[in-house]
Amino acid sequence: MLPPEALCKDVCFRGDLDGSKLQGRDAYVAAATQWHADCTRELAYYHTELLRCDTLSTTSDELVSYRWRAQWHSEAQRPLRTLARLVGWRLIEFDLDPQAVSTFSWAAVFQLLWAAARSGELKLPASAVEGRAEVHLDTVSGVVIAHTETLDGVRAADGRRLLNRKVAQDVATLLDFRRRPGSVPSPDEWASAVSARVLRSVPGAGVLDVDPNEDPRAVVAFATLVASVLVVSIAGIGDETGVFGRTACDEVVVAASELGFDQCVSDLFRG
Numbered sequence: 410m411l412p413p414e415a416l417c418k419d420v421c422f423r424g425d426l427d428g429s430k431l432q433g434r435d436a437y438v439a440a441a442t443q444w445h446a447d448c449t450r451e452l453a454y455y456h457t458e459l460l461r462c463d464t465l466s467t468t469s470d471e472l473v474s475y476r477w478r479a480q481w482h483s484e485a486q487r488p489l490r491t492l493a494r495l496v497g498w499r500l501i502e503f504d505l506d507p508q509a510v511s512t513f514s515w516a517a518v519f520q521l522l523w524a525a526a527r528s529g530e531l532k533l534p535a536s537a538v539e540g541r542a543e544v545h546l547d548t549v550s551g552v553v554i555a556h557t558e559t560l561d562g563v564r565a566a567d568g569r570r571l572l573n574r575k576v577a578q579d580v581a582t583l584l585d586f587r588r589r590p591g592s593v594p595s596p597d598e599w600a601s602a603v604s605a606r607v608l609r610s611v612p613g614a615g616v617l618d619v620d621p622n623e624d625p626r627a628v629v630a631f632a633t634l635v636a637s638v639l640v641v642s643i644a645g646i647g648d649e650t651g652v653f654g655r656t657a658c659d660e661v662v663v664a665a666s667e668l669g670f671d672q673c674v675s676d677l678f679r680g
Contacts, residue, residue, distance in 0.1 A: 413438050415553050419549060422557070426584065454480075464555030492531075507561075507576040
């Protein structure tokens, strides 16, 4: 979003969803302030990056088109990030293919950890959303008169090309924070609109969709494996900083049976 001094009094903002229109500088600034505060408070290590900027002139105004990326740490990945920190693995993040359908497999969990143990690198899918914005400038004053925004994931969903549930849920997460301040639309109405636009046609992305586990005993085996790794690591490193205490251990082991953690790992592998 843009600073107040760059905006004309009647600036207009439009996002992907109906009900996202902002009219006027005051409404724009209020929304930008709230969205940024909500994202930085609720999404761990949230940050944005400008990827590309192009300027195109027209007969009536000047158009600036730019691509941006927002990224954060998924709550579902916290157990794996904690484990990597405890054992000294280097974290590598990568972008998922939005057209790849993901399914869960406990064998993939062991494969993931075994590969990390051998290489010292734990590869995790990034929680990120990229989008495109167009800013129209008044040719005389140079201030912004209109700002439109489109998320890549929404365009993919519109074209039935969004099939990966983690990619879809990352898009939905960011859109959840993009509701216009005020009573209309209501939080429930906005959540329903986000789900209908982004999640409805994505396999496994519905709130009632649950991945089948091949064997419930695999959960216990995995928790035991993680606990063993942590015990060995903590015994060797010590607990001088307090980072390696019981809370961190419990966090990793307990979360191994949670749906969010299952989802995080399942999106690393297909089939």
